[in-house]
Amino acid sequence: MKGFRTGSFDRGRVSGVLHPFVPAHAANSLLDVDLDEMWSRGKRLILLDVDHTIIQWGSEDFPEGVVEWVQRAKAIGFELCILSNTRKRERLGRLSAKLGIETVRGKFKPSRAMFRLALIKFKRKEEEAIMIGDQIFTDILGANRCGIEAIWVRKMEGREFAGTKINRFAERLLRSSIYRALVTPVDEQPDEAEIEGKRPPSDTTLFRQIVKFCIVGGTSFIIDAGLSMIFLRVLPWGDRLLSEALGGWLQGSFPALFGWAKNHYTAAVPVLGGLASIIAMFNSFLLNRRWTFRVKGKEERMAQLRRFYLISIIGAVLNTLITSALSNVIPAHPNQSLMIGKVVAAAVVAVWNFTGQRLYAFRSAES
Ligand SMILES: [Mg+2]
Known part of the structure; x- marks a missing residue:
């Protein structure tokens, strides 16, 4: 070895x-x-x-x-x-x-x-x-x-x-x-200059950041999917599921906002699924901050958190828009066009998030 x-x-x-x-x-x-x-x-x-x-x-x-x-x-x-x-x-x-x-x-x-x-x-x-x-x-x-x-x-x-x-x-x-x-x-x-000299000309830092960013993305995906599952299909509320109870309340209290939902369960999906995404984003924030982009110290943490969520939420909106636009435009079986739409959206949003985090959310660490 x-x-x-x-x-x-x-x-x-x-x-x-x-x-x-x-x-x-x-x-x-x-x-x-x-x-x-x-x-x-x-x-x-x-x-x-x-x-x-x-x-x-x-x-x-x-x-x-x-x-x-x-x-x-x-x-x-x-x-x-x-x-x-x-x-x-x-x-x-x-x-x-x-x-x-x-x-x-x-x-x-x-x-x-x-x-x-x-x-x-x-x-x-x-x-x-x-x-x-x-x-x-x-x-x-x-x-x-x-x-x-x-x-x-x-x-x-x-x-x-x-x-x-x-x-x-x-x-x-x-x-x-x-x-x-x-x-x-x-x-x-070895002294710093020597290490610096041995570094290959290609930007290995960028490559390493991309690899780490993908690994972090994987962990957040698992957290997002797992929590959505638990929130929507496992957590009880009295003798019902939490999602049923919450969806019913949302449809009753905000008919204008949740009238589109076919049933109580689907009305709860954006709220509970959104909550799972926000928690998963926090995982990405912590890991990408310390591990991918190596931000040290605590001074700017809150500002970074705000910038990070801004980027991530725009990313999530982009994801939804691209997925729905493409799945309506691509001439294929509806399930296939949805899949293609999701894959393309995921790729675009990954580039968006990575660039946004590198150049904006954690920018102070880059200079
Ligand atoms: Mg062995």
Whole structure:
């Protein structure tokens, strides 16, 4: 894995949204994990990932030094345990037998299930355990979620499971952000001019912002859709649904405004759906502010919030207008033209929102 960097991390250096993905340390191999130092800090239980951490994917021959490292850990007094959700139970059995350590199987990482099972099995507290693994989105995230110190090791050479490749791609996107939390020894710190000189001529900041903006948009879409679902179809009001009750009241109280609605439910859609959108927009505001556009400090926050909502609400109106205009104009089956309209509208509005946020809502951070 090219560009892998080792050292200790300080989460305080990066935005809170990244904290779950930041390991405590990174090492080239598990052989580099300082067992004596771990023991002196009160660590007693070592949890191990299998593939590309202690052995190559699919292999049954441990790389040089791994068996000895495990023996040394045991001699110091550590308890060790493999966490694995593999379907190849026989291989796992043989590996753990060769090392003479136990395994815990269960729901796949980053679920907390296996970590908790291991703590229970060995009667240890979170702070007495460490997790060693090669993947941010499973090993490191899972350990961090449980409050277990996570050590990230460089992936071993060799082939990988197809699903892991998707994780690796996402890891690469996240890596440069995570490395900002890396504490480099003072004498190794490259100076700013040197970093500046190495930057490729293309505007990598803009590219990174676009990628982050799309990821944030995805999270907001999920929040919007999920909350709309809950508000409209789940939340009760007495013995009815909230949406039915609210729609009935709106139609009764404001017939001029809600007379178009076929029934109580459809009358409530713009209000409750709109509320879900506004909450989802707030998610976008927080994430885009801190993560995408890296605005620091609190001074201008309220002004940015107002500008952000102005852009977003204009974006939402544009979305509705473009969707309805196109779906009426495009000669196709009504469902298809609606779909095409929605896709085009989403693309146009994404460009609108990104540009508006970059150049207007969070502009002070750009200069
Ligand atoms: Mg692995």
